[in-house]
Amino acid sequence: MRFLTTTALVALIAAPAWADGWKNDYQVLKFGILSGENEKDRLQRNEPLRVWLESQLGVEVEIFTAGNYDGVIQALAADQIEIGRLGSSSYAAAYTATDGGVVPTLTSIKKDGNTGYHSIVVTRCDSGIKSLADAEGKVHAFADPDSTSGYAVPYFNMVTKEGFKPEDFFGSVVFGGSHEADVTGVVNGTFDTASTWQNNEDDGIPQRMVEKSMIEPGVICKIWESPEITSGPWTFRKNLPAELIEDVTVALEEFAEGDPKGWKLYNSIVDGDANPPVGFTRVDSERYQWIVDMRAWIKKQRRSNS
Structure with a gap:
């Protein structure tokens, strides 16, 4: 009988954890959605996406809602959720609240290439x-x-x-x-x-x-x-593993083609729409810098009026 050395045994035990990567530390992913519509419709529209992400990532995915936009922004800043689908201005607010501690990766793109x-x-x-x-x-x-x-x-x-x-x-x-x-x-x-x-x-x-x-x-x-x-981005906390950010981003990119029916519900696409959203496209922080600057201008204006 061949006995394993202590080093080999430790390596064998650790192998499954190493293979799973970020999933061992993030067995549940939460993504926040803004309060642009009533909560029932928000949850219904986003359910196909939640199910899709679970099937592609192999971890539990939960939807986080709040009564106002700031609730989602502060949840990101407090590390209570991992991801948020934000508007451009709420992204800028999250960027400011976290001192640049968020990463935008994707925004919607329409049939004609418009974003x-x-x-x-x-x-x-x-x-x-x-x-x-x-x-x-x-x-x-x-x-x-x-x-x-x-x-x-x-x-x-x-x-x-x-x-x-x-x-x-x-x-x-x-x-x-x-x-x-x-x-x-x-x-x-x-x-x-x-x-x-x-x-x-x-x-x-x-x-x-x-x-x-x-x-x-x-x-x-x-x-x-x-x-x-510019449409708002899918936004991740910067302190997340890079592999997690990339894996979720890729799963999001594949949603439209992988689940056309779910994509249609998620975007409230109606028959006859000549220019519907057809998927997501990559973006970076530079794309939204003008929004960050505009919010700073508005904040200055409001202070001068108080």
Whole structure:
């Protein structure tokens, strides 16, 4: 009988752990999703992706939700979750909150190669408000302080392009808490105008709310649209193993082709959409530096107004 040396025995025992790599330390992965819509719909849309990641990675995957954007950002900063699907501005907030301790890897890409979307301002079609100029003195709702399209981009453009500060121009400025809450508030007459987003004339928050029978068609009209915004990234904590980041990124890249039905649900793609999201494409921190700078500018503006 041949006896193993102590060194060989230790190596044999350790071999399975070495082979599994990061999975031994991260047997559960949590990814956070922002509060742009109600929680039930958020979870339903992301469930196919959660199942896909579990099947590809061989570890348990959980979805993390919070009542506002900052909840997901702070969960990343506190190492409570590993990954977040963030908007551009919430990525910038996470980047600032962690002193650069996050890594963006992927964003959505559409059929025509476009990787952006637009902030819009909406009102009731019967409100008599046809432009931002008509909304002077009215009640305007932003979505969330960490929302790109629901706050940062419209605020920045109102000051630098449209020539007015929202807090001085509107009769009242509030935060509705989410995009759907903003649009619902406009429909119900709580707000006169609100900031939200759309990809195109056929797809956005108002259009999806119509599809879900949350609002009636023909009630909400757009009165302003921003320049294109780069879609937000899948964001990882920088202190995670590089192999984990790459393995999850690859699994995300393969989702659209590997589960077309799940991809369609995840993106709320409707039949007839001429330019749907078709997958993810790689990005890096340089892509979002202008958003980091814009948030710093907005923070400075708010301090000067206080």
